[in-house]
Amino acid sequence: MxxxxxxxxxxxxxxxxxxxxxxxxxxxxxxxxGSRTRVLRKRGIDIVIALDFSKSMLARDVHPSRIKRAKGELERLLADLDGDRVGLVAFAGDAMAFPMTVDYSAVRLFLRDLGPMDMPVGGTAIGKALIASKRLIESSNESRSDEGNPDRRSKVVILLTDGEDHEGDPIAAAEELQTTGIKVYAVGIGSGSGEPIPSYTADGTLIGHMKDANGRLIMTALSAENEDTLEEIASITGGEYVRAEEGTVGVTEIRAELAKLQASERKARRVTVHENxxxxxxxxxxxxxxxxxxxxxxxxxxxxxxxx
Incomplete structure (x- = not known):
């Protein structure tokens, strides 16, 4: 038994x-x-600020200088953002990137502390800046996809430069951004007549103006050719070109375009979700x-x- x-x-x-x-x-x-209807609200867009830190941005044809005016306008732009991810690409002859974040105070700190004298490579490479911006956005999206959150939010690069590109092919770079749906809003900073470039000591003391090997003043200008390049970059990617005027650097006009994208991204939509x-x-x-x-x-x- x-x-x-x-x-x-x-x-x-x-x-x-x-x-x-x-x-x-x-x-x-x-x-x-079974299934249920869910209301999804998307928050914000991806913005990369590509700011020219070449020495020509020290020129003072825009008060108090091209670089200081650009930084001031960008600080006001950051104050208006809410929920948008922001990255920063600082460029001269090469580009370096600050990762995407919603911590705007960190972006402000980076902007305030960096200047043209800190850039390791002189010159201006707009093409490199655009490619660095593209990679920054893509790496941020890949990290979200790895977490199971595919990211389809709008992607924007705000390019602020005096347009004097000394190397690379910015048009080819713009075409690369266009294939991934990244819009470039370009801001041209400077006058068309030309301005000498101030020269400073390491502690920031003005000691005159930069000169070439023959002792002649080096002049910088936002030429018609430079503007044509910036306009083409914006056109290829579906963005806009704005020329800086005295008292502003055009970020005000771009803010209106960003607001349209933000409103679209934050619009609620209904999706059917299957119950696990x-x-x-x-x-x-x-x-x-x-x-x-x-x-x-x-x-x-x-x-x-x-x-x-």
Whole structure:
């Protein structure tokens, strides 16, 4: 009789183990049943500020200087943002990037502390700045996709420069951005007549103006050719070009365009979400497995009690 009961207990254990394993496998397959309507609200856009830190940005044809006016306008832009991710690309002859963030105070600190004298490579490379901006946005989107949150928010580069590109191919770079849906809003800073470039010591003391090897003043201007390049960059990517006027650097006009994108991104939309039902299989499955592990102990205890 005891042998018969032992066989019955072993059969029960086998059934429980099989049922438990089957239910756990079903649960991990992700069964879905039923659906519901969910309202999704997207927050903000991705903005990369590509700011020219070449020495020509020290020119003072825009008061108090091209670079200081640009920084001031960007600080006002940051004050208007809410929920938008912002990255910064500082460029001269090369480009360096500050990661995308919603911590605008960190972006402000980076802007305030960096100047043209801090750039390791002189010159102006707009093409490199655009490619660095593209990579910055893409790396941010990849990290969100890895977390299971594919990101389709609007992507914008705000390019502020005097347009004097000395190397690379900014038009080819713009075409690369266009293929990934990144719009470039370009702001040309400076006068068309030309302005000498101030020269400073390491501690920021003005000591005159920059000169070439022949002792002549180096002049910088937002030429018609430079403007044509910036206009083409904006046109290729679906953005806009704005020329800086005295007292502003054109960021005010760009803010209006950003507001349109922000309004579109934040518009609510309804989606149908299928309900996951894995818990209905997972919980019973684990329960059966636990019972299977407990039952042998119950059988041994019962046998010992009968012997005593």
């Amino acid at each position: 005891i042998a018969g009961r032992a066989k019955w207990w072993r059969s029960l254990r086998a059934v429980l183990l099989l049922l438990g394993a089957a239910l756990v496998i079903i649960a991990f397959a992700g069964p879905q049943y 039902r894995f818990a209905l299989a997972l919980l019973p499955g684990f329960l059966f497995i636990v019972l299977e592990a407990i039952l042998p102990e119950a059988w041994i205890v019962r046998r010992r009690r009968r012997k005593t």
